[in-house]
Amino acid sequence: MKITVIGGGYVGLVSAACFAELGNHVTVIEIDSKKVDMINAGVPPIYEKGLEELLKKHSGKNLVAKSDYNDISLSDISVICVGTPPLKDGSANLSYIKSAAGSIGGEIKKNPGHYHVVAVKSTVPPGTTENIVAKAVLEKTGGNQEDVGFVMNPEFLREGLAVEDFMNPDRVVIGSSDEKAGDVAEKMYENLCARILRTGLSAAEMIKYTSNAFLATKISFSNEIGNICKKLGIDVYEVMGGVGMDKRISPMFLNAGAGFGGSCFPKDVMALVSLAEKIGEKPVLLKSVLDVNETQPLKMVEILEKQTGSLKGKKIAVLGLAFKDNTDDIRESRSIPVIKELILRGALVSAYDPLASSEMRKIYPAINYSNTAGDALTDADGCLVMTEWPEFSRLSSEFDLMKDRVIIEGRRILDITDSEGICW
Numbered sequence: 001m002k003i004t005v006i007g008g009g010y011v012g013l014v015s016a017a018c019f020a021e022l023g024n025h026v027t028v029i030e031i032d033s034k035k036v037d038m039i040n041a042g043v044p045p046i047y048e049k050g051l052e053e054l055l056k057k058h059s060g061k062n063l064v065a066k067s068d069y070n071d072i073s074l075s076d077i078s079v080i081c082v083g084t085p086p087l088k089d090g091s092a093n094l095s096y097i098k099s100a101a102g103s104i105g106g107e108i109k110k111n112p113g114h115y116h117v118v119a120v121k122s123t124v125p126p127g128t129t130e131n132i133v134a135k136a137v138l139e140k141t142g143g144n145q146e147d148v149g150f151v152m153n154p155e156f157l158r159e160g161l162a163v164e165d166f167m168n169p170d171r172v173v174i175g176s177s178d179e180k181a182g183d184v185a186e187k188m189y190e191n192l193c194a195r196i197l198r199t200g201l202s203a204a205e206m207i208k209y210t211s212n213a214f215l216a217t218k219i220s221f222s223n224e225i226g227n228i229c230k231k232l233g234i235d236v237y238e239v240m241g242g243v244g245m246d247k248r249i250s251p252m253f254l255n256a257g258a259g260f261g262g263s264c265f266p267k268d269v270m271a272l273v274s275l276a277e278k279i280g281e282k283p284v285l286l287k288s289v290l291d292v293n294e295t296q297p298l299k300m301v302e303i304l305e306k307q308t309g310s311l312k313g314k315k316i317a318v319l320g321l322a323f324k325d326n327t328d329d330i331r332e333s334r335s336i337p338v339i340k341e342l343i344l345r346g347a348l349v350s351a352y353d354p355l356a357s358s359e360m361r362k363i364y365p366a367i368n369y370s371n372t373a374g375d376a377l378t379d380a381d382g383c384l385v386m387t388e389w390p391e392f393s394r395l396s397s398e399f400d401l402m403k404d405r406v407i408i409e410g411r412r413i414l415d416i417t418d419s420e421g422i423c424w
């Protein structure tokens, strides 16, 4: 099948490489020409486990990247994977979606009689595919609805595990304007052993927001319970271990600590709050999910300062800058507010991350970046563990290099006990 993927970022590039691996012919349209050159050279512009191998195997063969929208109408389906970042009021910025849809419409009108499906994979508020995407496409095609169908096919992959998640989804949701359009979209996944759920367009859009909001709620709930447990001297990980044994709850996403970061949970919960308020609802629970997440990283600094005394002039090691392990992505990373607070309190920050230091340097050029965790910890008065990197679990003697062994764990990754460090 011929697939065009619009946007070669995390979701677009991973989807494109995986669709190519599933035997499809894939064209990626990406406005950033640097990314286009890298993809065509088989070099991933982002770090994602397994992606380089897929690009090396398929680039220049059944996977090609380019910047123009020419010939899009020759493909069976175009899958929009552009960003939907938050606007100032928290709502989703749909301008990239609108622009991509308009460009697709402008091209498919050149090939009348050829049926083409426009699918949205980006996370968009309910109503977007029907009221914005379809409208922008049909405006360009002169309203001809015979040759075009619309699909909303949300993506549930996690960064760091993107290829694995894409290839082994819990479900593939296909919301469609009609059966024919949904059938074309379903064909993209025919070589994947996946449970397919067919829905309407808006339900598919809402499933994505609700899934992210629910996972974020589990994390903030665990953090609130963790804060209560801390005051009572109870280990929240032991508690959630027991709670998660209930099949109705599941053990996943119950890890308390620094809170959630990343480009999606904060943005998507904000967008849902904004949408709810616009339609006259009071999303009390969702707002609290965000509130807990805002204060959580600062609590770590407070606990640290209680142990070390004033942070002024103290060397503090920050282990982990990425928003989670196995990625160089620092968007909404919890280490950003933590470093800001440390600097405000006069600490000398020494940071280490296996992949994300160069990204963090763009935000904090003046702090110290170490090449190893050991270097960051040497002579430190305290340490904050911000990311669940597996290599941190192997740290042991490195902590002996600290001036004072004050360790605040934001991710419960270290293999040390409470008596040696202060776990969350």
Ligand SMILES: NC(=O)C1=CN([C@@H]2O[C@H](COP(=O)(O)OP(=O)(O)OC[C@H]3O[C@@H](n4cnc5c(N)ncnc54)[C@H](O)[C@@H]3O)[C@@H](O)[C@H]2O)C=CC1
Binding pocket: 006, 007, 008, 009, 010, 011, 012, 029, 030, 031, 032, 035, 081, 082, 083, 084, 096, 099, 100, 121, 122, 123, 124, 155, 156, 157, 158, 159, 263, 264
């Ligand atoms: N990052 C993730 O793990 C996940 C993201 N999502 C959703 O997928 C969407 C995309 O997210 P990411 O891939 O992270 O964003 P991204 O920012 O990494 O990638 C978007 C890409 O689209 C390109 N682009 C923008 N406008 C374009 C246009 N008109 N034509 C062609 N290319 C264009 C940009 O240059 C950029 O490379 C968002 O709605 C996000 O919420 C959904 C599931 C997982």
Ligand SMILES: O=C(O)[C@H]1O[C@H](OP(=O)(O)OP(=O)(O)OC[C@H]2O[C@@H](n3ccc(=O)[nH]c3=O)[C@H](O)[C@@H]2O)[C@H](O)[C@@H](O)[C@@H]1O
Binding pocket: 123, 155, 156, 157, 158, 159, 160, 212, 215, 219, 252, 253, 254, 255, 256, 257, 258, 259, 260, 261, 262, 263, 264, 265, 323, 324, 388
């Ligand atoms: O829409 C999206 O973009 C994606 O958002 C999340 O994926 P992602 O943000 O890549 O990473 P997660 O593994 O979900 O972690 C998000 C944040 O939550 C934190 N987290 C996770 C789990 C947990 O128990 N506790 C916790 O604090 C992580 O450290 C990280 O900062 C969802 O898990 C994906 O299903 C979804 O497709």
